[in-house]
Amino acid sequence: MMSNGLPLPVREGTWLVYKRTLTTPRRPGAASKDIQTYFEALGYTQTHTTPTLIFERGSWLKSLYSPSPASQKMRVLVDVLSSNDNETLVEVRLHVHTWGSFSFGTDHDFRAAELEGLHLMVAYGYLDVARSQYAADRAKWFSVAVALAGITILSGVLAGLVLILMGMIL
Numbered sequence: 001m002m003s004n005g006l007p008l009p010v011r012e013g014t015w016l017v018y019k020r021t022l023t024t025p026r027r028p029g030a031a032s033k034d035i036q037t038y039f040e041a042l043g044y045t046q047t048h049t050t051p052t053l054i055f056e057r058g059s060w061l062k063s064l065y066s067p068s069p070a071s072q073k074m075r076v077l078v079d080v081l082s083s084n085d086n087e088t089l090v091e092v093r094l095h096v097h098t099w100g101s102f103s104f105g106t107d108h109d110f111r112a113a114e115l116e117g118l119h120l121m122v123a124y125g126y127l128d129v130a131r132s133q134y135a136a137d138r139a140k141w142f143s144v145a146v147a148l149a150g151i152t153i154l155s156g157v158l159a160g161l162v163l164i165l166m167g168m169i170l
Contacts, residue, residue: 009108014099020115022090024122028080031088031122035078038121041129042114044076053078060097067143069107070136073097090122104146106139 009016024031032053036046039055048054055076075095083089094111096103113135120126 009096012095014097016096016098016103018092018094018096018111018115020092020094020119022092022119022122023083023087024090025087026122026125028082028088031090032080034121034125035080035090035118038118038127039076041127042117042132043070044074051079053080058097060099067147068136068140069096069103069110070132070140090118092118104139104142106135106142110135110139 007019009018011017026034035053039046042057044055044057046053046055053076055078056074058071058073060073074097077093077095079091081089081091092115094115096111110132113131117128117132120128
């Protein structure tokens with residue numbers, strides 16, 4: 001379990017898979033419509049409707065160079081099931097393509113924010129995309145800071161090697 005309450009993802013090849021089950025007192029049809037509204041507001045495109053709702057966003061190429069986790073290739077599979085307890089079960093599987101990229105804690109926080117936003121939408125009908133956008137911006141700037149730190153360290157090491165080699169030559 002991660003600090004944000006989201007279970008650790010399972011690795012399936014180059015994909016990280018987050019799984020979460022949500023419950024709501026709302027009918028399956030209303031829950032499905034809210035799920036569609038939520039993911040479209042986040043920039044996902046619905047690619048399949050029955051029996052599993054499938055939404056996709058990003059591309060595998062952007063996963064290689066973009067510091068924002070919102071640009072990564074993501075696929076969300078959602079099953080909306082009726083329950084005997086007058087509740088609707090919503091099973092969500094969030095697949096994140098990670099080939100050629102690193103996932104930091106802020107990236108996991110972003111995914112947790114998207115799933116928490118889905119929970120708010122399904123349970124209460126409250127559309128909150130600001131939480132996801134804030135988490136994406138935070139993760140993007142953290143990735144940029146890590147990249148700049150890496151470039152600075154690498155530049156320092158290369159400059160040191162050049163000075164050592166020049167000292168040997170002179």
